[in-house]
Amino acid sequence: MTDNREPGAERAHGGEIGPTERLAMNRTGSFDWDLDSGAIDVDVAGLLVFGQDPATFDTRPATLVERLDQAERERLEGVIKEALTSGRSSYAAHFRLERDDGSEQWTHVQARILRDRDGRAHRIVGIVRDATSEVTHSEFVMELERRRQRQTDMVERSTRAMSRAVTVDDVTAALTGPGGLSRLGADGLALGLVENGSLNIIALSGESLEMLDDLRVRRLESGLPLHETVLSGRPLFTSSFQELIKGYPLLAPFAGRLPFQAAAYLPLVAQARTLGGMVLFYRRRTVFSADERNLSLGLAAIVAQSLQRAILFDEERELATGLQATMLPRRIPRIEGGEIAVRYHSAWSGRQVGGDWYDVIPLPKGRVGIVVGDVQGHDTHAAAIMGQLRIALRAYAGEGHAPSTVLARASRFLAELDTERFATCTYAQVDLGTGTARAVRAGHLGPLIRHTDGRVGMPKLQGGLPLGIASVFEDEEYPETRLDLVPGETLVMCTDGLVEEPGTDIGQGVDALAEAIGAGPPGAEALADHLSQRFWERWGAGDDVALLVLRRSPDPGTTRAPRIHQYIHQADPEGLSEARAVVRRALRDWGMREHADDAELLTGELLGNVLLHTEGGAVLTLEVLPEPVRRVRLTVQDRSSAWPRRRTPGEAATSGRGLLLLDALSVRWGVEPRGEGKAVWCEIGPAGRP
Known part of the structure; x- marks a missing residue:
């Protein structure tokens, strides 16, 4: 009768499985290592774990571990040496060895170190077992956990990036800018929005995708996979991009030219409204698991929600910007004897509408009135008040009143509007023929003057209370200050958004502005551009800014009579x-x-x-x-x-x-x-x- 038991397996009396046999059946053996003689005694099950033939094993430790590659052998020897020299009483280690069939086996050893009364190690006894199944399962679980963590990170990073996107341009920048594709776990991206019955591709990112430019704007109808995904509202996953091209003749010209193997076509739906579609391209993917499909749909939902919010913001901003444009002067009149440049910049936050304004008013006898002001608040109400106040001040100035009278009447007008808002402004009447300017100030920053040699002065303008408040307190005194502009000098007026940084003294901002004016180009338009670029990205982003630059024409004479x-x-x-x-x-x-x-x-x-x-x-x-x-x-x-x-x-x-x-x-x-x-x-x- 044939005995099918594994070598080394023994049955206890009565046919029961004994301890040794139970260990052998689980590919677990034992060893006894005599450190004095150097011989190691390993039972049959242990030798099989090490891949050794019991009939030829020579009790040498080096023979026992000969199937281990050099790196694994050195690592195991290091564990044993460290345990012996440190005085520890045990050690354990996992290591790999190669089986006869070329496969890899994970082996686990756990040993006890026996020492004499002096602490000298003289013997090691322990067990060794095949831990391949256990380690493989553990690796699978760890890989699964890593994959889930990677997916979680992608969702969190994408959500964080999209949360900072305010406009549609911000959304596309987050998707196509640095780190955009890695957040999505893709190698390429195409993003399209539905507009007036067409699907407009507003963003492309990835190698060679620029060749799809011819498909950027097409009627929303079948014939292209992204269009069909948008129409049906169902995603399309393909692991063979070349096969996909065969089903869509319009993509045939791109066969073999795009370096992608797979693609996920995803509808962008928010609150039951299909906004557009997104394509994620992959170079090496051959299959989409259920988790990966769900992840792609989740990322699409994040993008859709961000786009919906951004589209709404852009629409509101367009409306607010249109309102703001109607409140500010449509054009600046040309003036004799000088040049004027104006700039307006809305705060990055909010709806980009506020109460800052500028104006240039033609006056009798060749003079010109210039004003820069700020109505309290950053909303449509502030913009509406600003529009009314600007028109009223323009009318008073056009009647020929002195600057002090113009502001006094403007203050009374604002007080009679029955609003709690007040306004600040600086107004000046300038005669560019003589260079004389008469300026008044209502709780506002005074002007700065750039001289012909580049120095910048800050003339001390006497000031009155802000408009509206002055009338409430019956103090409408606005003393005039005379300024003189020689040919070639420049007068700069602005609202506090250009120079005020939260948490710092406004004086520092005014000093920085003066330095920038002195270092800037002489022309009014060029200087206005210089100041805009210098300050709006620095700290003017949190507030509205109105800027006016007036330069009296230079008088260099001629080359023969300078x-x-x-x-x-x-x-x-x-x-x-x-x-x-x-x-x-x-x-x-x-x-x-x-x-x-x-x-x-x-x-x-x-x-x-x-x-x-x-x-x-x-x-x-x-x-x-x-x-x-x-x-x-x-x-x-x-x-x-x-x-x-x-x-x-x-x-x-x-x-x-x-x-x-x-x-x-x-x-x-x-x-x-x-x-x-x-x-x-x-x-x-x-x-x-x-």
């Missing part, structure tokens, strides 16, 4: 020295260095008289008179009607020598009335009349 102008503020301690330097530098550049010392000295004298004896600043003009007699002409204009008087100073006098210097250093000089003030001029150069 000319410069510069305004010197009375309160500017560096203005006088800077003016002297400008004069010296200009004459050097014009090839008239021999007159630089006299011109610089007279510049200091003429400007010093104005700054000491009048209550305002001065305009310095330096020019070269045309041939036949080329002379340097200096003119200093101020607002005082008091003319200089010739005096005879004593030896100890510290003043009164200015006219004496004019007589000594200039060929001729004089005084002329100019508007509200006067101009003192002198000519330096060769004698004789020009």
Whole structure:
């Protein structure tokens, strides 16, 4: 009778299965390793686990592990050595060895280390077993868990990316930008929206997908897989893209040109409305499991919900932007003697509508009114109030009222609108022929002036209460401040959204704006673009911004008779020295260095008289008179009607020598009335009349 038991299996008395046989049936054996002699005794079941023939095994440990590759053998030896040297009493390890049929077997060993009274290890006893089934099952479970975790991560990352998408452009950027395809676990993507009976592909991402540009806009009808998916509302999964092309002749031109093996065509449905469709392309996928199909549908649902929200936002923004456009001036009139540039930027948050505004108002006698203001709030109500207030202020200015009266009436108008909103603004009437500007301020930022040499000044405008509040408190006083723009100077007005950053002092923003104005290009349009790019992406995104740039046309004269102008503020301690330097530098550049010392000295004298004896600043003009007699002409204009008087100073006098210097250093000089003030001029150069 044949015994079918495995070698080493023994039956206990009475036919029952004994302990040794039970272990052998589970491919588990034991060993006893004598460390002193180096021999290892392994039972038959243990030898079979190691793939050794019991009849030829030579009790050497090296023979026992000869089926292990070098790396596995070194790893097992390291575990044993570490246990022996560390004083531990046991160790355990998993390792792999190759079976006779070439398959891989996972083996588990667990051993006890016996030590003498001195702690020296002299014997190791333990068990060894075939753990392939256990480890394989564990690997399967771990792989399943990894796959589920990967799917969970894809959903979470996609949800997080889509939650930040506000507009349709934001959604497409999240899908096609860095990390977009990896979040979806795909190698390519196409996204289409239903619009007016057509399916418009609004996003393509992935290798070679640009060849599908010819299919971007097509009527929504059968003939293409994505179109049919959108029409039916049912997804389509294909593991053979080439086979799919055969079923859709319109895709035949792309056969063999697209590097994708599989694709998932997914409808984008939100609240029972089909918005469009999405295709996910894969290079190596050969099958879609149930979990993978559900994952694809889940990702499509996330995209659909984000698109629905973005489409609604875009529609509301378009409506709000249209409303805002009707409230602001449709066009800016052309002006003589200068150039004006305006910019408006809505906050990135909300519906992109608010109460900031600008306006340019033609006035009698060639003057122009300019205003920048801000109605409290960021909503359609603020925009509506802004529109009414802008029209009212424009009407008051057009009637020819003084700036102080214009704001007083505008404040009364706003108070009578029966609204709790108030407004701030800065308004100026400018005569570009003379450069005179009369400015008033109602709780708003004052203007900045860029001088011809690039310096930026911040004139101190006296201010009144915000519009509306001033009338409630019966304080409608808006004192005027006179400003002077010489040819080539630029006046900049803006709302606080351009310079105010949450959590910081607004003064820092104003200083940064002044620095940017000084470093920017001279032209009004170019400077407005420069400031827009510099600040709207920095901190102007959280608030509306209105910006107005007015530049008085430069007056360079001609190459044969050049000319410069510069305004010197009375309160500017560096203005006088800077003016002297400008004069010296200009004459050097014009090839008239021999007159630089006299011109610089007279510049200091003429400007010093104005700054000491009048209550305002001065305009310095330096020019070269045309041939036949080329002379340097200096003119200093101020607002005082008091003319200089010739005096005879004593030896100890510290003043009164200015006219004496004019007589000594200039060929001729004089005084002329100019508007509200006067101009003192002198000519330096060769004698004789020009």
